[in-house]
Amino acid sequence: MAEDADPGFAPLTARAVLLGERIDTAGLERRDVLSTTPLAFKVGGAGGLAIVFRYGVVVLIGLDTLAEDEVIRGVGPRVIDPFALHEEEAVQLAPLDGRDERAELDGTVHIADLSLERLLCVADALAKSAALAHDERQVAEVLDRIEPWARTLAERGRQPASRRTTLQMLGEGLLVQHRVAGRVAVSEKPDLLWDRPDLERLYARLEDEYELHERAEILDRKLNLIGQTARLITDLMDTERALRLEVIIVALIAFEILFSLGQLAWRIAH
Template sequence: MAASPPESAFPPLTARAVLLGERIDTVGLERRDAVSTTPLAFGVGEQGFAVVFRYGVVVLIGLDPLAEDEVLRGIGPRVVSPFALREEETARLAPAGDREERVEPDGAICIADRSPQRLLVVADALAKSAALADDERQVAQVFDTIEPWARELARRGRGPAGRRAMIRLIGAALLVEHRVSGRVAVSDKPDILWDRPDLERLYARLETEYELDERAEVLNRKLGLIGQTARLMTDLIDTERSLRLEWAIVVLIVAEIGLTLYQMASGVAG
């Protein structure tokens, strides 16, 4: 009987990260064969691997489409606020051979072996990239809404919409800010690195490849701008309300003076 190939000689694998929703409730999903509990990771079939992140991402490695669909259906009931549009991040995993672990120019991730610890590191980077992609899309949608408003404000000195539309815009901006800032801490390294510091170089290369820190920094700057815009719009609403109130008071005072003058004139005439 022929000997099985070593772990370092594995065939190329496909890793796919799928953002399913706002959050995944992993309570009750614990398994005896789990490789990790935070995040939850377990084997699928003979060579497949799945990692479930609480911030809504599932990473599937070495699975065919049917097996992927089966895993996603099983996790589906656990997804909180599922997304109609799912962000995905896909990568090809290949053996590094005698060379060091790296990311090839074509995006292929070369790893020393397909051990669960290395797959956890790869899954962490792919999951964060998928979550960031969704955050970037949501922030871009808010900017697309804010830009015409800001342009009209610069041209006319006032917003183009009414108070209700402005309040809806503020709500959308604050909702995106809350979702993005509370979803995933990109700067946090995977827990496996505490036990396997030798994998830090691999994670650093993946972090650079997917520009995790740079994308998070740009996203935070945009979120800050969204927050400032929401506060500006709130101030404008308050200012307009104060102006209307002041004009109402002025009209009442003028009306009262006019009524008083009329009464005085009527008294003199009488």
Template sequence: MPSTVSEHPASQVSRSPLGGQRTTARAFFVAERLNTSGLERSDVLATTPLAFRVNENGVAILFRYGVVVLIGLNALEEEEFLRGLQSRMITPFARREEESATIELASEKDDQIPPGGPIYLQSLSPERLILVGEALAKSVVLARHEREVAAVFDTTEPFARELAKSGQIHRSRGAILKHIGNALSVRHRVSGPVEVSEKPDILWDKPQLERLYARLEDEYELKERSESLNRKLAVIAETAQVLTDIIDTRRSLRLELIIVFLILFEVLITIYQLATGRHV
């Protein structure tokens, strides 16, 4: 696995890019994709994901699946940085998802995340900050997808209730097709380029930080939320299939009725011809 940390001298790589003992990390899910090509610079901290210094004490971590994590910046600096990225946002969202965490330097402790407390790190090294960014990025993506899937379930419930009550759906074909389209669209977006269960690339170079990332995974329940989302996506796929089958059944029934009417019409014509003595 190729190295993801920029090839700087060890003293530069391990040195914290932040100035204080306590800082805030914020993740913004801004677009479906983010074009990071051409953003490489001399002060780069890592290449996968792309991480570099911002101003004097800030760090930006960019993920191609549309998430920007900013560490050590104030609100005005965050907005200014995001505005500068707008031309690189592919299909930006009208409403962006956000998630934040407090990071605190605790050199006398192991890396740990107490319940309801900040993320304590032995050092504010770029590697540790990138792992925090990885966890926040995946969490903010899951949050948006959870909301989208919940919206699909809200529209699915009336269909299911109507089907359970009467054994059929009294909705127009257009309404059913629209629901199928919404369900498949959400399924496609959620099954996109974010692999929550994948190990961050930086751990291949820094395996000693695997315990920290495991704690971050537990804190944000990444695996559990991903599994829950996959189960809901399976239900959405089954629902879309059921609705498609209903449309096919309606179409088949309509064709059968047309054929029956045509046969009946031909029989009536034949009877009329026999009755009037005019044979073809």
């Protein structure tokens, strides 16, 4: 997969698999490493490639099912907080057909050749799309739990969630926000574009095809909604707690007054 790779290559599949929150790449260095950021190395003897991203995604290019499973098993012990459900994104890489490099609606990406830089460019967009799909599903689950709370508040005028449940919901939203803005860094372009500005057009078209920026912005708005809702819930809980405390204080004062009046009446009577 050198820079002067034959442009007339046979179509092959690139698959991104989200394995967990993070992957510790410190122990995955190999002799045949092709890139360190992200970590990329050859697999098999037919030009297969595995690319490991620290935010939990492995991209497998040109591998059959058995080779993919072998790579995933090898990376498995390095996965931190593995997910039970693996999010996947796949595309078909095909040579140019007389037009520019582009991504088709049917999931085919036409590229000039199989150079490492181009494959890393495709892998970066594919990995971010898989990570966003997981975050979108996680945020949707949080919003599904918010909906009945909002309905109960509108119909009965009270909140049904406990403080612990509210804090858990807020924590899940913060984790997704940290993942999108921090580890995955969807808005940031891959470092290789600094050395290969000629690949910016290809990456821009991949960004548009997977709607990376738009999906990240929608996630950010949903996360803001989750944060506002969680703050509203905690404010209502604090208000109810303060009201109960005031009622208890008033009751204690009234009891003390009645007790004092009772003692005074007893003294007067005797």
